[in-house]
Amino acid sequence: MKLLKKLWEKNKYALLFLSPWLIGIIFLGLIPMFASLYLSFTNYNMFEAPTWTGLGNYIEMFTLDGRFWQSLKVTLIYVFVGVPLQLAMAFTIALILNRGVFGLSAFRAVYYIPSLIGPSVAIAILWRQVFGMEGMVNDVLSLFGIDGQSWVSDPSTALYTLIILLIWQFGSPMVIFLAGLKQIPMEMYEAASIDGANKFDQIIRITLPMITPIIFFNLVMQIIGAFQAFTPAFIVGGESGGPLDSTLFYTLYLYIKAFTEFQMGYASALAWILLIIIAVFTSLLFLSARKWVHYES
Secondary structure, eight states: OHHHHHHHHHHHHHHHHHHHHHHHHIIIIIHHHHHHHHHTTEEOOSSSOOEEOTTHHHHHHHHTOHHHHHHHHHHHHHHHHHHHHHHHHHHHHHHHHTTTOTTHHHHHHHHHHHHHHTTSHHHHHHHHHHTSTTSHHHHHHHTTTOOOOOGGGOTTTHHHHHHHHHHHOOHHHHHHHHHHHHTSOHHHHHHHHHTTOOHHHHIIIIIHHHTHHHHHHHHHHHHHHHHTOOHHHHHHTTTTTOSTTTTOOHHHHHHIIIIISOOHHHHHHHHHHHHHHHHHHHHHHHHHHHHHOOOOO
């Protein structure tokens, strides 16, 4: 008690100023998180008291639930195809803008807009129209004599329309790449040019090694964001992950279990598995960073 009293006397003003954040993190963060962990071991439908089932939800998930594995497969394809292509697009545009384009601020703002509006419901609805039977994509294909189809209604192509939407939202990593490129000393490029290095060699041997911390940051942030993607699949997939579960994102399946089937305990278990999956991939990235991320020190 004396120690607590001493700490309070020493830090009371700091704690008072921090109290709004502390109250928020406790009541809106920690308590709901531990409540979710408890519910993941129960059968709970929000209308009756939860009943303890132990590992029942997790056992059912991994052994009996085919849609769980399908949602995991769809999400992994979305993440590991879409994110590298998105970062490649962002890096390419950043390289172009870094060459001293007139009106750089305007171009930077224009390219950033998709990252602001991309996750919205309005853009998802527009995307469904663009790739529909009467959409703009088929109008363009018809100019070349190609018969189009409803790309969002075909199980073999529906997911890739969402990947294209993810790539289109390259503005945020692009701005970060551009900031990193601005920090590379021009003397390095001049010395390489004198030594006979062409533009491609300069990118491979100077630009990429110098911005590996930026690449690492963008990779971590975009992978975490892609694992949590929800709105595009909810709108384009018709709220059920269609057609034939080809757009059944993990978060969409979690939503279906929680708010359509009212299996809140099972949905809580799904949420914790998603947390573990994101933590594992993030940890692997941090472990691998020792070998390819180069800091100035």
